[in-house]
Amino acid sequence: MKLLTHNMLTSHVKGVTKGYPLLIKATEVKVNEVEFNPQFVSRMIPKLEWSALVQAAEEDLPGELVADYETNEEFLKKVHRILLEVEVLEGCLQCPESGREFPISRGIPNMLLNEDEA
Amino acid sequence: MSSQEDESAGGGSEPAEPSSSPSTEIGTTSGDIITVTIGATVPTGFEHTAAEEIKEKIGVDARISKDRGRVFFPITTDKLFQVHLLRSVDNLFVVVEEYHHYQFKESKEETLMELQQLASTLPWTNALEVWKQNGTLKKKKGHRRGGNTAKSKPNCEGVGGSMASTEQQELPQENSAPEGWAGDTQAMETSTQDSDETGHGSKLIKFRVTCNRAGDKHSFSSNEAARDFGGAVQEFFQWKADMTKFDIEVLLNIHNEEVVIGIALTEESLHRRNISHFGPTTLRSTLCYGMLRLCKPQASDIILDPMCGTGAIPLEGAIEFNHSFYVAGDNNDMAVNRTVNNICHIQKRRADKGSMSGLPIDTVQWDLCSLPIRTSSVDIIITDMPFGKRMGSRKKNWDLYPSCLREMARVCRPGSGKAVLLTQDKKCFSKAISRMGGLWRKQHTVWVNVGGLHAGVYLLKRTGAVFGQTPEDVYESRGLTLVFSLV
Secondary structure (H helix, E strand, O other): OEHHHHOOEOOOOOOOOOOOOOEEEEEEEEEOOEOOOHHHHHHHHHHOOHHHHHHHOOOOOOOOOOOOHHHOHHHHHHHHHHHHHEEEEEEEEEOOOOOOEEEEEOOEEEOOOOOOOO | OOOOEEEEEEOOOOOOOOOOOOOOOOOOOOOOOOEEEEEEEOOOOOHHHHHHHHHHHOOOOOEEOOOOOEEEEEEEHHHHHHHHHOOOOOEEEEEEEEEOOOOOOOOHHHHHHHHHHHHHHOOHHHHHHHHHHHHHHHHHHOOOOOOOOOOOOOOOOOOOOOOOOOOOOOOOOOOOOOOOOOOHHHHHHHHHHHHHHHOOOOOOOEEEEEEEEEOOOOOOOHHHHHHHHHHHHHHHHOOEEOOOOOOEEEEEEEEOOEEEEEEEOOOOOHHHOOOOOOOOOOOOHHHHHHHHHHHOOOOOOEEEEOOOOOOHHHHHHHHHOOOOEEEEEEOOHHHHHHHHHHHHHHHHHHHHOOOOOEOOEEEEEOOHHHOOEOOOOEOEEEEEOOOOOOOOOHHHHHHHHHHHHHHHHHHEOOOOOEEEEEEOOHHHHHHHHHOOOOOEEEEEEEEEEEOOEEEEEEEEEEOOOOOOOOHHHHHHHHOOOOOOOOO
């Protein structure tokens, strides 16, 4: 699971209203090289929930976006790495409200709910 | 429009009398650049998409044939390698000759006799030169295994060991290329060995003729045409006929009055290029490519396939339109595992070639009627919806389609969002869509053929309406139905 995906995932357990962002508990992480495309990163940033990304990343990302980030290549490369290159292979995602854990195995988060949770 | 169609391959009959061989030795190399016409078979319905791609990558205008699923374009031999970059094309061939209004003789005997005579008069030279150059191109690339040789082991560790690839979905493939045939490099070697055995100085070429015929007014069958034409070709070139281990595949395509003679440039169809781990309904890559082009992915678009199966569509996207990001999802264990296996397989192939292996794609296991995705966070939804024939059922679709469409509308960005949905259950789909005018608008439909079934690819635009506030939503969520009464 890449952190870009994590940024979109939310808990949808019945009754939960604050199911985002999911807490990441990783037991195995891998870094995979992905071709850097500055336009991709700079256009993606406005679509993200920035605070959730900051929380999820282990790197120190600024809490607020700096002005002119679109042209700051070093910054974009950092964000690129966090969004696309870091992958959680094993672990789980935890719903911040209900505590329900969604397992991650082989990089695949299993978000299926049991009948009583749906 | 009903027309008789049949196809067959012929290896040539016994030559009547030995006639002198032509001087078209395949050994001659001309350093000159020549222009030839290339024919390409593409998924029916996506001819225009293919023409677009050809314009983009080769820079020429393609002509769409009346015979559906075929496009033609000119190319110079120095640019030949470009044809192998095309992703919307199933098979490629070089045209020897084209007749747009071929006047067939009245009787079968006369028609077949004429076809035989045709063989020796056709302008073979340029086409054969291209075939030869193409062979060299392929050797340089190294033989690319198509999906037919799907015995490759998964390259990632973990679950799902060796998936037996049960390739059940087969399209009515026009050129019935033999299954599991390894490639032209092998065939070349075989024919060289043969020539040593026979003691001839020159290399003995092996060939076969494949004939596709469609039309009600023909007095002959494709079998007969292949046989007689093949026999004449054999006599003319003194090649050896071989149904399975051939070097050259001569194509004889007859569609009403249109006759095209060509030489194949691809021995396996390119349509399964990405997939090594098949599922029961894996979509061919050329169809995936066509669907992706329809939605015109932009840089940083977030593209979801909520019923990804083996991941064919998002994977093709991650490779060909790699400036977007793909999330492949399915509720089924086997499906998500196969998707990951397919992704790993491609990544390993890229790593082996020395390029950066990572792809902009991720896989999640989810229930598509309750997607664990933030509202309005997705730009494009692209998927192959269950047809209800090979997977699911018609009755299930009745309930599934509306809930699906609603959930997809929820996650899709209002105003700019799009959906490209493939389905064979057109009735169910149309009904479901008609009740969602507030959320989805039909923009365009492409009619295609998938495994013999007629299906539709629907391009939808997400309206600007906020989810949960359109009239249908209000009624749907309250479980009310509108009742019209005539007074």
